[in-house]
Amino acid sequence: MRLTTQQVTAIKQITAECFGDGALVYLFGSRLDDKHRGGDIDLLIETEQDDAAKVLEAKYNFLAKLKQRIGDQRIDVVVSYPARRRLPSIIAIAKRTGVRL
Secondary structure, eight states, rough: OOOHHHHHHHHHHHHHHOTTTOOOOEEEEEGOOOOOOOOOOEEEOOOOOOOOOHHHHHHHHHHHHHHHHHSSOEEEEEEEOOOOOOOOHHHHHHHHHHOOO
């Protein structure tokens, strides 16, 4: 996994701050492969928040806080929540191939 301990800690802390203590966060994509270089940080966040507007606000807050903490990097965040009507296939891929932080 190509994240530092500080980056992992920041991701987990900010996930809890923005989405609640019960939220789970997974890293997936190219950052899992130690042989590659570069690439964005792909994250899946699972939350119990039900309101789509609040989830979107939490996502933007998460991204702003994380970039302040770890620096301006390319970060992609997919959020899974109970009220989401259609689950994109990326969520299934992230759960199957990702690593829970």
